[in-house]
Amino acid sequence: MPKIQMKTPLVEMDGDEMTRILWAEIKKQLLEPFVDLKTEYYDLGLKHRDETNDQVTVDSAKATLKYGVAVKCATITPNAQRVEEYNLKEMWKSPNGTIRAMLNGTVFRAPIIVKGIEPYVKNWKKPITIARHAYGDIYLNSEMRVEGAGKAELTFTAADGTVTTQLIHEFDEKGGIVQGVHNCTGSIEDFARCCFNYALDSKQDLWFGAKDTISKKYDHHFKDIFNEIYENEYKTRFEEAGIEYFYTLIDDIVARIMRSEGGMIWACKNYDGDVMSDMVSSAFGSLAMMTSVLVSPSGVYEYEAAHGTVQRHYYNHLKGEKTSTNPVATIFAWSGALRKRGELDGNAELMQFADNLEKASVATIESGKMTKDLSLITSMSNPVTLTSEEFIKAIREELEKLQCGEAKDEKLIKLEEFLDCKTVAEKREVFKDMKDILDDKLINDIAASLDIVVDEGDIEKRYRSVLNCLNTMEKYETNRFR
Numbered sequence: 001m002p003k004i005q006m007k008t009p010l011v012e013m014d015g016d017e018m019t020r021i022l023w024a025e026i027k028k029q030l031l032e033p034f035v036d037l038k039t040e041y042y043d044l045g046l047k048h049r050d051e052t053n054d055q056v057t058v059d060s061a062k063a064t065l066k067y068g069v070a071v072k073c074a075t076i077t078p079n080a081q082r083v084e085e086y087n088l089k090e091m092w093k094s095p096n097g098t099i100r101a102m103l104n105g106t107v108f109r110a111p112i113i114v115k116g117i118e119p120y121v122k123n124w125k126k127p128i129t130i131a132r133h134a135y136g137d138i139y140l141n142s143e144m145r146v147e148g149a150g151k152a153e154l155t156f157t158a159a160d161g162t163v164t165t166q167l168i169h170e171f172d173e174k175g176g177i178v179q180g181v182h183n184c185t186g187s188i189e190d191f192a193r194c195c196f197n198y199a200l201d202s203k204q205d206l207w208f209g210a211k212d213t214i215s216k217k218y219d220h221h222f223k224d225i226f227n228e229i230y231e232n233e234y235k236t237r238f239e240e241a242g243i244e245y246f247y248t249l250i251d252d253i254v255a256r257i258m259r260s261e262g263g264m265i266w267a268c269k270n271y272d273g274d275v276m277s278d279m280v281s282s283a284f285g286s287l288a289m290m291t292s293v294l295v296s297p298s299g300v301y302e303y304e305a306a307h308g309t310v311q312r313h314y315y316n317h318l319k320g321e322k323t324s325t326n327p328v329a330t331i332f333a334w335s336g337a338l339r340k341r342g343e344l345d346g347n348a349e350l351m352q353f354a355d356n357l358e359k360a361s362v363a364t365i366e367s368g369k370m371t372k373d374l375s376l377i378t379s380m381s382n383p384v385t386l387t388s389e390e391f392i393k394a395i396r397e398e399l400e401k402l403q404c405g406e407a408k409d410e411k412l413i414k415l416e417e418f419l420d421c422k423t424v425a426e427k428r429e430v431f432k433d434m435k436d437i438l439d440d441k442l443i444n445d446i447a448a449s450l451d452i453v454v455d456e457g458d459i460e461k462r463y464r465s466v467l468n469c470l471n472t473m474e475k476y477e478t479n480r481f482r
C-alpha cells in the first residue's frame with residue numbers, strides 16, 4: 001500500500017522515560033508503516049535539555065509558532081531529586097511552562113470514552129472538556145519565606161514612576177510565607193476568546209467559575225473580561241448555535257459538574273485546570289485516557305498526552321521487565337496533530353488516517369484487549385491484559401484492517417474512473433495512475449472490460465502487458481479517427 005504523503009512537517013518534541021519508549025514504538029508500529037512521516041525533530045529529553053541549556057525547548061516552541069502544529073511527548077520537570085539523578089547543571093524550568101508561555105495558549109483536555117470503561121460518576125454520559133488557562137497565577141509566581149517579624153507589602157511602580165503600595169501582612173516573630181502572583185489582561189482576553197471559539201467549533205456549552213466574591217479584584221477581573229467579551233462578540237453566535245455561556249462561583253461549578261451528565265467545556269483558571277483535569281480524567285477511568293491540546297489565539301496547536309512520563313514503569317523497564325503502560329493518550333496526541341496538519345494542508349487522506357488510528361485504538365479496547373490500568377477498572381467480564389508492546393501490535397492489526405478498507409475503496413473508485421473514460425488515451429493515463437494499487441483482481445477486471453486476456457504472472461509483468469494493449473488500442477483508435 002503506498003504511504004500517505006505529508007506536505008508540511010509536524011514539530012515533533014520527544015520526551016522522557018516510559019513515554020519516550022512508547023513514542024518510538026508508536027512511530028515504528030502505527031505511523032511509519034502508513035505515513036511518509038515528515039517531522040522537524042526536537043529532543044526534549046532531560047539529558048539533551050541540559051546539554052543545550054534548555055535552548056532546545058525554546059527552539060521547539062519557535063518551530064511550533066512557525067509551522068503551526070506540534071506533537072509533544074511527556075517530559076520530566078526537574079526537582080531536586082532529578083537534578084541529582086541526571087547530574088543537571090541546574091533545575092531547568094518545566095518545558096510545558098516554557099512552551100505555554102511562548103504560545104500564550106489555552107489547554108483543552110477531554111477524556112477518551114470507550115465502552116467498558118464507565119465513569120465513576122454514574123451520571124456522566126458525555127466527555128467533560130477542561131479548558132485550562134495556561135498562563136500566570138502561581139505558575140509564574142514570586143514567593144518568599146519570611147523568617148521573622150516584619151511587614152510584607154505589594155508595590156506597583158507605574159511607567160511614569162508613580163508608586164502604589166498596599167499592605168499584605170504584618171508578620172509576628174514566627175514569620176511565614178508570601179507569594180506574589182499576576183495575570184495579564186491580554187492573556188485573559190486571549191483565554192476567553194480561545195474558549196468561546198472552541199465552544200462554537202465543538203458546539204458545546206461553556207462554563208466558567210472563579211472566586212470573585214473573595215478575590216474582588218483578581219478573580220473578578222477574569223469574570224468581567226469573560227462577560228464583556230461574551231456580550232460584545234459572541235452572544236449572538238452562541239444563541240444561533242443553540243449553546244450557552246454560564247458563569248458562577250468555582251465551588252458552585254464543581255457541585256453542578258458532579259450532578260451533570262457532562263458534554264460541556266469547563267473553563268478553569270490555571271491552578272483549577274491543573275487539579276480538575278486530573279480529577280475529571282481519573283473519574284472517567286484513567287489519566288492515560290485523556291487528550292490534551294494547547295491552542296494559541298493565533299491558531300497554533302500543540303498536542304500531547306495529559307499524563308507524565310510514568311516513572312515507576314520506566315524503572316521496571318530498565319530492570320528488563322515488560323510493562324503494561326497505556327499508550328492511548330500518546331497515540332491520540334499523534335492522531336490529533338496529524339488530523340490538524342491534514343486539515344490545514346487540505347490533506348484528506350491524512351485526516352482519514354488520523355480517524356482510523358483513533359478508531360483502531362478504541363476498537364482494540366472494546367474487543368477486550370487492554371493495558372493493566374484499564375483491565376483493573378473495566379466492566380467487561382474477561383478482559384485480556386497486554387503489555388504495551390502487545391497492545392500496540394493489537395492496535396496495528398485493527399488499523400491495517402481499516403486502512404486496507406480505505407485502500408479497497410480507492411481501488412473501486414479508480415476502477416470506476418477507468419471504466420468511465422471516453423477514450424483509450426484517457427484510460428491509459430488512469431491505468432498508469434493505478435500502478436501502485438494494482439492486484440490480480442483489479443487487473444482481471446480491467447482486462448475483462450477491455451475484452452483481452454492477460455497471462456498469469458507477477459503484477460509488474462501483467463501491468464506492462466495491459467499497458468502494451470492500451471498503447472496498441474490507442475494507435476488503432478487514433479488511426480480510426482483520422
Ligand SMILES: NC(=O)c1ccc[n+]([C@@H]2O[C@H](COP(=O)([O-])OP(=O)(O)OC[C@H]3O[C@@H](n4cnc5c(N)ncnc54)[C@H](O)[C@@H]3O)[C@@H](O)[C@H]2O)c1
Pocket residue numbers: 073074075076077078096287288304305306307308309310311312313324325326327373
Ligand atoms: N505533560 C508532561 O510532560 C508531564 C505531566 C505530568 C508529569 N510530568 C512528569 O512526569 C514524571 C512523573 O510524574 P508523575 O508520576 O507525577 O505523573 P504520571 O502521570 O507519570 O503518573 C501518575 C500516576 O498515573 C499512572 N499513569 C500515568 N500515565 C499512565 C499510563 N500511560 N499508563 C499507565 N499508568 C499511568 C502512573 O503509574 C502513576 O501512578 C515527573 O518527572 C513529572 O515532572 C510530565
